[in-house]
Amino acid sequence: MNTPIANILSGLLGGLVVLVVGAIMISTDVIETGDSQTVVRQSPITAPASDTGSAGGRTVGDIYDDEGRGVAFISATGVSSEESSPFGAPQEGTATGSGFVVDREGTILTNAHVVEGADSVSVNFEEGGEEIDAEVKGVDPSSDLAVLKVDPADVDHLNPIPLGDSSKVEVGDPVVAIGNPFGYSRTVTTGIVSGLQREIQAPNGFQIPNVIQTDASINPGNSGGPLLDSRGRVIGMNSQIATGGGQGSVGIGFAVPVNTAKQLLPQLKKGGEIKRAYLGIQMSDVTAEVAKELDLPVDAGALIAEVTDGGPADDAGLEGSDGTSDQGAPQGGDVLVEVDGDTINSSDDVAAAIADNSPGDEIEVVYYRDGDRETAKVELGERPDSLDSQQQPQQPEQDDDGGLFPLP
Numbered sequence: 001m002n003t004p005i006a007n008i009l010s011g012l013l014g015g016l017v018v019l020v021v022g023a024i025m026i027s028t029d030v031i032e033t034g035d036s037q038t039v040v041r042q043s044p045i046t047a048p049a050s051d052t053g054s055a056g057g058r059t060v061g062d063i064y065d066d067e068g069r070g071v072a073f074i075s076a077t078g079v080s081s082e083e084s085s086p087f088g089a090p091q092e093g094t095a096t097g098s099g100f101v102v103d104r105e106g107t108i109l110t111n112a113h114v115v116e117g118a119d120s121v122s123v124n125f126e127e128g129g130e131e132i133d134a135e136v137k138g139v140d141p142s143s144d145l146a147v148l149k150v151d152p153a154d155v156d157h158l159n160p161i162p163l164g165d166s167s168k169v170e171v172g173d174p175v176v177a178i179g180n181p182f183g184y185s186r187t188v189t190t191g192i193v194s195g196l197q198r199e200i201q202a203p204n205g206f207q208i209p210n211v212i213q214t215d216a217s218i219n220p221g222n223s224g225g226p227l228l229d230s231r232g233r234v235i236g237m238n239s240q241i242a243t244g245g246g247q248g249s250v251g252i253g254f255a256v257p258v259n260t261a262k263q264l265l266p267q268l269k270k271g272g273e274i275k276r277a278y279l280g281i282q283m284s285d286v287t288a289e290v291a292k293e294l295d296l297p298v299d300a301g302a303l304i305a306e307v308t309d310g311g312p313a314d315d316a317g318l319e320g321s322d323g324t325s326d327q328g329a330p331q332g333g334d335v336l337v338e339v340d341g342d343t344i345n346s347s348d349d350v351a352a353a354i355a356d357n358s359p360g361d362e363i364e365v366v367y368y369r370d371g372d373r374e375t376a377k378v379e380l381g382e383r384p385d386s387l388d389s390q391q392q393p394q395q396p397e398q399d400d401d402g403g404l405f406p407l408p
Contacts, residue, residue, distance in 0.1 A: 063176050063232040064188045069125065070101040070159035071225055072108055073180045074134075074148070078119030098179035098225030099123065099148060100234065101160045106150040107269055109261055110224030111239055112139045113203045115146050123150060125159075127185040138268030141204040142276060142383070143260050144239050146224075147268040161226055164233030166257035169193055169212060177216040177238055177253075179225030191216030191251075199348075200240050200254050204386040209351060211254045212236045218253040227255040234258050277357040278383035280311020281318065283347035284330055294331050297371050300345040304333040304367075316378040319369065337373075338366035354380060 076095045095118070099110035108123065115121050116139050122131040132155060134148040152158055173193045181187050195213030202208050214227060218238045227236040236255025243250055264274055283302040284290075291299040306320040307313050321330035336344045339353040340363040357363060359382035366375050 058230060058232060060176055060188060060190055063228060064178065064186075067159075067161045067226070067228060067232040068178050068186050068188065069157075070161040071178045071180075071186055072099040072101065072110075072123040072125055073185050074099050074108075074110055074114055074121065074123050074224060075131070076115045076118035076121045078117070096180065096183065096221055097223040098221065098238070100224075100226045101158050102163065102265070103160050104152060104158050106152045106155070106158060107137075107265075108134065108148040108150065109237065109265070110146050110148060111237065111256075112141050112144045112146040113239075114224050115139070115148065116141065116203065121148060123148065125155065137271050138273075140264055140268060140274045141386070142202050142206050142274065143208055143264060144202050144256055145237070145261055145264055145268065147265065149269075161228075162231075162233045163258050163262055164229055164231070164235045166210070166212065166235045166259045169196065169229070169235050169257075171196055174230050175214050175216050175235070176228045176230075176232075177214070177218050177222060177225065178228070179218065179222035179238060181217075181219035181221040183221060187222075189217040194252075198254060206383070206386075207351070208239075208256060208260075209348065210257050210260070211239075212257055214253050214255060215251040216253060217251070222253075237261060275359055276383040277354045277359055277361060277380040278311070279313050279350070279354060279378065280308035280381060281313045281320070281350075282306040282308075283336070283350060285346045286335060290329050293325055293327055293329060296335055297368050297373075298335060298337055300337075301368075302336040302344050302347040302350050303330060304336065305330040306333075312378050312381040316365070316376045318365070318367070318376060318378070334367040334369050336365060336367045339363065340365075359383075 074097045076097075095114055097110060097114035099108045099114075101108055115136055118136065121134045121136055123134050124131050132150050134150050137147045137149050139146045171193050175191055175193055177189045177191070179187060191214050193212060194215045197209075198211040198213050199207045199209055200211050212227065212235065214236075216227070218225075218241060222238045225238050226234045227238055229235050235258050237258070238253060238255050240254045241250075242252035242254075267274060282305045284305050286296060286298065286301040286303050288299040290296070290303070296303075304313070304318060304320045307318055318334050320333045322332035323330075325331045336350060338344055339350050340357065342349065342353040344350055344353065354363065357380055359380055362377055362379050364375060365378050366373065368374070
């Protein structure tokens with residue numbers, strides 16, 4: 001049975017709850033009070049799901065104000081190319097692009113195709129700012145990376161941008177791109193990681209693996225600029241875009257992963273040349289359909305389509321195809337199933353298996369020939385400077401109104 005005092009306390013408590021809830025609803029504009037007041041707050045970017053230790057992202061404005069100061073506008077004069085390349089027609093004159101500072105010693109990362117072959121390179125860090133001479137320390141066409149060096153004394157304040165870990169990036173993670181598209185300095189755009197493990201063609205014709213795809217708007221002039229995560233850490237370098245027949249972004253951009261840059265940076269800073277192991281084969285993937293069509297003993301692997309004359313694989317006795325099937329698939333070539341101890345399910349696995357090797361290393365290759373499992377020792381060679389046009393792997397045909405293009 002309720003007492004009068006209990007009833008009074010219950011009423012007071014209920015009234016207090018109503019007052020608290022009402023205040024919350026008024027403050028969030030759920031209840032109109034007759035007074036009009038608009039409060040605008042900039043929401044933080046959602047932190048990547050893989051970054052479990054984070055307490056939340058930073059705003060785009062925060063990242064732009066802080067990391068944006070480390071983005072450079074790059075001008076390279078005398079850039080030229082004697083022949084056409086996968087990056088379009090030969091160009092002569094001045095190329096422009098973006099880059100970003102990675103240390104207080106004046107080291108700047110950018111794309112190789114922005115500065116390679118230039119007579120002189122200059123950078124500035126603000127619109128209308130002073131042009132600062134930059135030295136090209138190292139260029140690696142195979143990864144489309146280049147390292148520049150400026151004298152810290154020539155810059156009022158260097159603002160290095162922290163480098164992240166591209167191996168932790170996941171599809172759907174928010175990203176921020178800062179660069180100089182069409183000459184509009186320090187332009188910021190946002191988007192998400194829309195794909196991983198893509199491949200794009202490097203300036204010398206070889207493939208760049210593990211590329212990050214994004215829908216952040218990037219355009220000519222963004223090339224070499226940073227792709228940042230919600231913490232303002234570089235996860236990639238914007239390098240190419242897919243177009244729909246025009247010159248602008250259609251929401252498909254590609255960034256070289258920052259882990260590739262971190263691996264090569266120490267050597268490129270010293271002006272060293274990057275030497276890569278080379279097997280000397282062209283391949284196609286073995287799928288269940290291909291295995292059935294060609295009556296192969298395995299339904300996964302890498303089918304050797306062609307062996308480079310005099311190359312490491314040729315010297316080891318590996319063989320390419322001797323024709324094509326009715327469906328156009330290469331047939332008769334060796335099927336690689338294991339390279340240097342790694343299981344091979346596709347041609348991409350072959351490149352990954354030798355990536356950590358050096359020219360001159362000997363590796364073991366396991367393959368099938370005419371249904372028999374065989375083993376061979378291969379001494380890896382040194383990858384040539386470029387992939388000759390006659391040796392380039394066949395690419396899928398594309399319509400005249402689209403394709404992959406670099407960001408000049």
